[in-house]
Every structure is written in structure tokens, then in C-alpha cells.
Amino acid sequence: MVNVFYEEAGALKVGNILADNTTSLQIESPHGKRSKIKAGSILLRFENPPMHGFMQQAQEMTADIDVNFLWECCEENTEFTGQELASDYFGHTPDPVEVAAIVILLSQNPVYFHKKGAGRYRAAPPEILRAALAGLEKKRLAEEKRADYIQQLTAFELPETFKPLLNELLYKPDKNTIEWKALEAACEATKLSVPKLLEQCGAIPSTHDYHFNQFLYEHFPEGIGTDSPSSDFHHTDPEAFPLAEVKAFSIDDATTTEIDDAFSVTPLTFGSFRIGIHIATPALGVTPDSLLDKFAAKRLSTVYLPGRKITMLPENVIQHFTLSEARRRPVLSLYLDVADDFTVTRTFSRIEAIEVAANLRLDELEQQFNETTLRENQANYPFANELKMLWDFSSKMEKLRGKDQDINNEKVDYSFVVDQDRVSIFERRRGAPIDKVVSELMIFANAEWGKQLADAGFAGIYRSQGNGKVKMSLSPAPHQGLGVSQYTWSSSPMRRYVDLINQRQLIALVSEAPPAYTKEDDALLISMRDFEMAYAAYAEFQRGMERYWCLRWLLQENISTTGAIVVKENLVKLDRLPLITRVPSLPDLSPGTFVTVGISQIDLLDRTVNTGFLGKRED
Numbered sequence: 001m002v003n004v005f006y007e008e009a010g011a012l013k014v015g016n017i018l019a020d021n022t023t024s025l026q027i028e029s030p031h032g033k034r035s036k037i038k039a040g041s042i043l044l045r046f047e048n049p050p051m052h053g054f055m056q057q058a059q060e061m062t063a064d065i066d067v068n069f070l071w072e073c074c075e076e077n078t079e080f081t082g083q084e085l086a087s088d089y090f091g092h093t094p095d096p097v098e099v100a101a102i103v104i105l106l107s108q109n110p111v112y113f114h115k116k117g118a119g120r121y122r123a124a125p126p127e128i129l130r131a132a133l134a135g136l137e138k139k140r141l142a143e144e145k146r147a148d149y150i151q152q153l154t155a156f157e158l159p160e161t162f163k164p165l166l167n168e169l170l171y172k173p174d175k176n177t178i179e180w181k182a183l184e185a186a187c188e189a190t191k192l193s194v195p196k197l198l199e200q201c202g203a204i205p206s207t208h209d210y211h212f213n214q215f216l217y218e219h220f221p222e223g224i225g226t227d228s229p230s231s232d233f234h235h236t237d238p239e240a241f242p243l244a245e246v247k248a249f250s251i252d253d254a255t256t257t258e259i260d261d262a263f264s265v266t267p268l269t270f271g272s273f274r275i276g277i278h279i280a281t282p283a284l285g286v287t288p289d290s291l292l293d294k295f296a297a298k299r300l301s302t303v304y305l306p307g308r309k310i311t312m313l314p315e316n317v318i319q320h321f322t323l324s325e326a327r328r329r330p331v332l333s334l335y336l337d338v339a340d341d342f343t344v345t346r347t348f349s350r351i352e353a354i355e356v357a358a359n360l361r362l363d364e365l366e367q368q369f370n371e372t373t374l375r376e377n378q379a380n381y382p383f384a385n386e387l388k389m390l391w392d393f394s395s396k397m398e399k400l401r402g403k404d405q406d407i408n409n410e411k412v413d414y415s416f417v418v419d420q421d422r423v424s425i426f427e428r429r430r431g432a433p434i435d436k437v438v439s440e441l442m443i444f445a446n447a448e449w450g451k452q453l454a455d456a457g458f459a460g461i462y463r464s465q466g467n468g469k470v471k472m473s474l475s476p477a478p479h480q481g482l483g484v485s486q487y488t489w490s491s492s493p494m495r496r497y498v499d500l501i502n503q504r505q506l507i508a509l510v511s512e513a514p515p516a517y518t519k520e521d522d523a524l525l526i527s528m529r530d531f532e533m534a535y536a537a538y539a540e541f542q543r544g545m546e547r548y549w550c551l552r553w554l555l556q557e558n559i560s561t562t563g564a565i566v567v568k569e570n571l572v573k574l575d576r577l578p579l580i581t582r583v584p585s586l587p588d589l590s591p592g593t594f595v596t597v598g599i600s601q602i603d604l605l606d607r608t609v610n611t612g613f614l615g616k617r618e619d
Contacts, residue, residue: 003051005044005100006037007118012104014051043082043103043119046096058100065089065105071112074123079116082106111136142178149182154189158201166203170195170210171217195605207604211548212305215541219534220299224310229291233317236284238328241353246276249358249383250323251365251438253415258302258311258494259323262331262356263441265386271340273389277445278331278354280321282313282493283503288516288523292317297527300534302495305545307418313494321494325359332506334445342396347448349510358382362434369434391433394440401443401483414578416549422556423549425577442491443482449506450476450488458505459519461498461528463487472498472528474519498531544607550579551602551609559599563617566593572611585613594618 002017004027015027018034025042028034030052049057073088074080082103086094089102106113106121111132113121124132152159162169165179173180173194187197195204204210216224246264264276286292296312303310311318323329331354337346360382368381379385411430416423453460454476463470464477464487476486490502501524504516517524554562554577564572570586572595573579583597594617601610 001047003046003054004037004042005046005054005096005103006042007107008037008041012043012055012100012107014054014100016051040118044096044099049097054097054100057097058104061097061101062104062108065101067105067109067112070102070105071123071129074113076123076125079120079122081119082121085121146178146182146185149179150186150189153183153186153197153201156197156200156202158198158203162203166198167213167217170198170204171214199605204605208548208552210605211545211607219537219541220310229295232287232291233314233320234285234287235320236281236330238330238353241330241351243328244276244278244331244333244350244352244354246278246354248276248278248323248354248356249360249386250356251360251362251434253362257322258313258318258492259356259359260492260494261442262323262354263386263390264354265389268337272345273338275336275338275390275393275441277334277336277441277491278323279333279445279491279503280323280494281330281332281351281503281507282317282321283500283507284330284351285317285320286313286500288504296497296500297530300497300527300531301538303538304542306416306423306549311495312497318494323354323356323359325356328353328355332503332510334448336444338393342393349449349452349506351507351510365434366432370432374433387434387437390437390441394436397440397444398436403483414546416546418549423553425550425553427576443484443487445491446488447479447482447484447486449490449502450486452509453488453502453505454486456509458509458515459517459521459524460488460502460505461524463489472532474524474528496531496535497527501527546578547607548604550574550577551604551607553577554599554609555602555604561596561598561614564595564597564611566591566595572597581609581611583611583613587613589616 003014004017004025005012005014006027007013013029015029015035017025018028019026023039025037025039026034027037070085070089074085083094083099085106086099086102090098094102103119107115112124112129114124116122149159149162159179159182162179162183165177168174169180169183173183175181175184183194183197187194190197190200192200195210198204199207244264246266248262248264250259250262252259260280262278264274264278266274266276268274286296292314295314299310299312302312321329323331331352333350333352333354335348335350336344339345365381368378369384369387372378373381374388374391379388413428413430415426415428417426418424450460450462459474460476461472461474462476463472463479465471465479465481466477467480470479470481478485479487488502489496489499490506491499493499493503501517507513508515553559563575564583565575566572566586566589567580568591570582570584571580572583572586574581574597583595586595589595596614596617598612598614599609600612601608603609
């Protein structure tokens with residue numbers, strides 16, 4: 001019986017011939033499988049030895065052959081068959097096992113022997129072989145290193161070489177590196193995510209910093225260090241502007257350093273009065289297309305998170321323009337002449353300087369200026385008369401906008417105070433008198449200045465709302481949510497780049513100078529689109545960090561059960577916290593139902609918490 005040693009799909013096999021059709025053969029393998037092969041794939045025909053055990057004998061012989069010596073036996077730049085090389089190597093006419101052993105060795109060592117066709121090879125040139133062997137050695141060492149990394153990682157030990165690569169591995173890995181491949185394999189072995197495994201290895205000592213650095217890595221890859229183009233800052237001299245004869249005050253929370261706005265109330269004749277809305281003017285010192293402007297255009301907005309913030313402008317620029325108490329500062333002022341029935345009879349704008357008499361802080365002011373003190377007509381606190389007039393004016397403006405003054409009274413805002421890793425979370429009812437005063441004055445200013453830009457034909461960036469959707473555009477359009485015909489953002493130019501752009505246009509308008517931007521200017525559209533994306537990303541980050549600190553508070557206060565209110569389906573909002581979470585075991589309850597839930601398994605890395613339904617409660 002004639003046997004064949006042949007190649008099929010890159011594998012070397014043996015079988016006996018059942019039928020020979022010249023160009024093809026029907027063969028049977030040692031295991032009884034029958035198949036059809038092409039005649040060109042046959043490397044050797046033989047009768048002895050039997051095919052059973054043939055491959056094992058050939059492989060055993062292959063193991064004894066030195067591949068380097070075999071390569072040296074080959075003539076350079078000469079093609080050969082396995083049988084020809086076997087004759088040279090063994091020094092006699094080779095038997096079938098010897099031929100098969102040589103062919104197996106040739107096929108297993110493509111670095112040494114380059115295949116040139118069916119059964120034909122050529123020895124690799126020396127220089128190519130050296131390079132290939134060096135590459136193989138490099139791969140071998142890399143594989144050893146990867147295996148060593150995997151062993152350390154699965155034992156929850158961090159390899160020393162991983163330390164400078166941690167941010168890259170966590171946030172933007174190069175998946176072709178040995179470190180990433182080892183980390184991926186270790187994660188698969190331990191059934192842990194990358195952050196979880198690295199946390200187990202002690203590489204994430206602070207879950208807060210993990211989240212914060214992830215944000216920085218994506219949005220501030222160059223870092224948030226103090227290096228900024230301050231030398232490009234035009235130090236506007238407040239003395240260059242006339243000093244307003246007003247007694248102004250600002251209203252902000254205790255941590256605010258970018259004080260953008262202040263207010264004043266000046267009595268006029270016959271019971272009328274003049275309201276001043278005074279906005280800080282960084283646009284006077286940040287020149288378009290300057291290095292400092294590009295710095296601000298890259299950040300686009302101040303980023304807020306509990307315990308810290310990343311300002312849009314450098315600190316020295318902020319300090320030059322912030323409306324600090326008892327310091328002369330340049331401002332863009334909008335004045336409203338108001339009749340005794342709180343009707344606005346005239347508006348006009350000026351670029352001037354003011355000296356803010358006081359920086360009022362919300363936490364103290366709310367204790368003095370509230371529904372009770374207004375109802376009882378108490379006036380034993382700073383700027384009580386001015387605040388009362390602004391309150392009456394704001395109430396009138398709110399009605400004129402067609403808004404329900406009580407719509408926000410039941411809504412709650414939250415303040416986070418972080419002190420040495422300990423967090424305090426305070427509830428603050430929205431819609432308090434001081435909220436209405438500030439919001440109505442800002443709405444009036446932004447709507448009025450938007451109208452002035454539109455009437456003058458100056459380009460500007462507007463916010464509009466229709467059918468519940470808020471969008472930004474370069475054309476004025478109604479903002480249905482606020483009840484105004486047009487609305488710009490121009491009252492926070494130290495915190496938002498869009499406001500800075502609009503302020504430049506307003507300053508040009510008030511100064512009767514050419515506008516900084518025209519309606520055809522691509523810079524406006526680019527800045528608007530960039531701002532929208534950045535502002536949304538920053539807001540999402542802020543929400544994520546507020547969720548993180550809510551979970552930290554639950555751990556800090558050792559909360560295992562708490563009250564909650566059903567939002568919809570199995571979503572609930574926990575008491576005292578701006579934290580909405582799912583309760584899988586929640587029965588079918590109506591929104592607004594008060595319940596008690598159990599708290600467990602808080603994970604600060606994933607920002608998750610397990611909650612379970614404990615029962616309904618009356619509130």
C-alpha cells in the first residue's frame with residue numbers, strides 16, 4: 001500500500017492512497033477519515049514504514065536536529081526541496097522518515113527557511129536571519145515580561161514600571177503596549193475591571209482623584225497649573241473711567257471669588273428710582289485673539305465641583321476685575337429708571353467705575369432678608385430698603401413675564417461644603433426672595449442687552465427656548481421658558497466665554513465703536529459650538545462629582561436606612577440629598593409616594609449604591 005506525506009492548509013499530514021486520479025488523490029488518514037487532495041500537495045510517496053507511527057517517528061527525529069547547523073548546510077540564494085536538503089544533511093539517500101523530519105523542521109522555522117512554493121525553500125540570508133532572530137528574542141523577552149506583569153497583577157501587586165503609566169492605563173490606554181496587554185489579561189483572570197484591579201493593587205489611593213483626574217485627562221490634557229499667558233493681559237486702569245455715584249452691593253455665596261455683578265438703587269423724584277445692574281468687564285483686558293483670549297476660549301467656562309473649581313480666567317485677571325468690596329473696578333452698567341408703580345420708563349448703559357460698598361453673602365443675607373422679614377416690614381439689616389425695592393420690582397417683572405411666582409417655592413437646591421475630606425450637604429429652598437431679586441435682575445439685563453444688540457444690528461450669541469428645547473444661536477429668538485422675546489448670556493463674563501464675547505459687542509455698542517465680531521465672523525459660530533459641548537461636559541462632570549459626594553456623605557454618616565420619595569417607576573430621590581437611584585425591589589407606587597429604603601454596598605469608584613425597599617411611610 002502506497003502512503004503519502006503531504007501538506008494541507010499549512011499542516012503536514014500522512015495517509016494512504018485509496019485512488020490515484022493523476023491530478024488528485026483519494027486518501028485515508030490513520031484515523032480513518034477520507035479526503036480528496038491535489039497531487040501538487042504531495043511531498044513524498046512511500047510504502048515503508050507504515051503510516052501508523054510515521055509522524056511520531058519523524059517528529060522525534062526533528063527534535064534531534066540542530067536548526068542552526070541545518071541552515072549552515074544550505075547554499076546561499078539556492079532553492080531546494082526537503083528531500084534534497086535531507087540528502088546533504090544525512091550524507092546518504094534519506095529514508096522517508098528522514099525526509100519528513102527535515103520537511104517538518106523547515107516548516108517549523110520560517111525565520112531560517114523561506115518558503116518559495118509547494119515543498120520548496122530557500123535559506124534566509126544572514127543579515128535577514130540576524131534581524132529576524134533579534135526580533136524573536138525581543139518578542140520572547142516581551143512575553144516573559146508580560147507573564148511577569150500578569151503574575152504580579154493577579155497577586156494584586158503593582159509592577160514598578162506601571163506607576164508612571166497609570167493615568168494612561170486608566171483613561172486612554174495604548175492597547176499595543178505590553179503593560180496594557182498584561183493588564184487586560186489580568187483583568188480577565190481576576191474578573192475585575194481595570195479601575196477595580198488597579199485599586200486592588202493600591203494604584204488608586206483616592207477615588208475622588210480618580211474621577212477628577214479622569215476629567216482632567218479628557219478635557220485638560222495640558223493640566224490646570226498656574227502657567228497662563230498673564231503677560232498678555234491688558235491691565236485696565238479703573239481710574240480711566242468716571243466713578244458712578246451709586247452705593248452698590250453684590251450678592252453671592254460665601255465661596256464666590258469671581259464676583260461678576262453688583263446692584264444699586266438710587267432715589268429719583270416723585271417716588272421713582274434708578275436701578276443699576278453693574279457687570280465686571282474682563283472684556284476690557286482680554287483682547288480678542290490674544291494668548292489670554294485663546295486660553296479662555298480653550299477653557300470656555302469655569303468648572304464647578306464640590307470643594308473646588310477650575311476658573312476660566314487666570315487668578316490675577318479675576319482679581320483685577322472681580323467686584324470686591326471697597327475697591328474701584330471698571331464695569332458695564334445697565335440703568336433702569338423705574339416709576340413708583342415699578343414700570344420701567346427708560347434704560348441706558350454706561351462704561352464706568354464703581355466702588356462696591358459691600359459683598360453680601362447668601363448664608364447671612366437669607367437670615368435677614370426673607371418672607372418673614374418682608375411680611376413684618378423689618379429693615380434692620382444692610383441695604384434693607386434697597387432690597388425691598390428690588391423685591392417689589394422683581395415681583396412686578398416676574399408677573400410681566402407671565403411666570404407663576406410660586407412655581408419654584410417647593411424646589412430645593414443643595415450646597416456642598418468639603419473641609420479636609422469631610423462633606424456637609426445643605427438644603428436650600430429655591431425661590432427665596434433673594435433668589436428672585438438676583439434672577440429677575442439678570443433676566444432683565446440679559447434680555448435688554450440682547451434687544452440692544454439686535455436693534456443695533458450687532459452680532460451676538462443668544463439662548464432661546466421653543467417646545468421645551470433650549471438652544472444657542474446667532475439670531476435672537478423668544479425664550480419661552482423665561483417669557484422674553486430674546487435672551488443673551490452677558491452677565492457672567494469671568495465665568496463663561498459666551499458672556500465675554502457678548503460683552504465685547506456691548507462695550508463696542510456703548511462706546512460707539514466698531515463691533516469686535518460681525519455676523520459673518522466664523523469665530524462666533526465656532527465659539528458657540530465649542531461652548532455648548534464644553535458646558536454640557538462640565539455640567540455632567542459636576543453632577544457626577546455631586547453624586548460621588550452624596551455617596552461619601554452616606555458612608556461618612558453611616559447611613560443604612562433613609563427616607564426617599566418615588567420619582568417614577570423604580571427611581572427614588574433620597575431625603576436630604578440630590579441623589580436619585582434605582583430601587584429594584586420597589587413595588588408599583590405612584591410618583592410622590594414617601595418610602596423607606598435600605599442602603600448597602602456603596603462603591604465610590606463606580607459611584608453606585610445598592611438600595612432595597614423597606615416600606616411606605618407617611619410624611
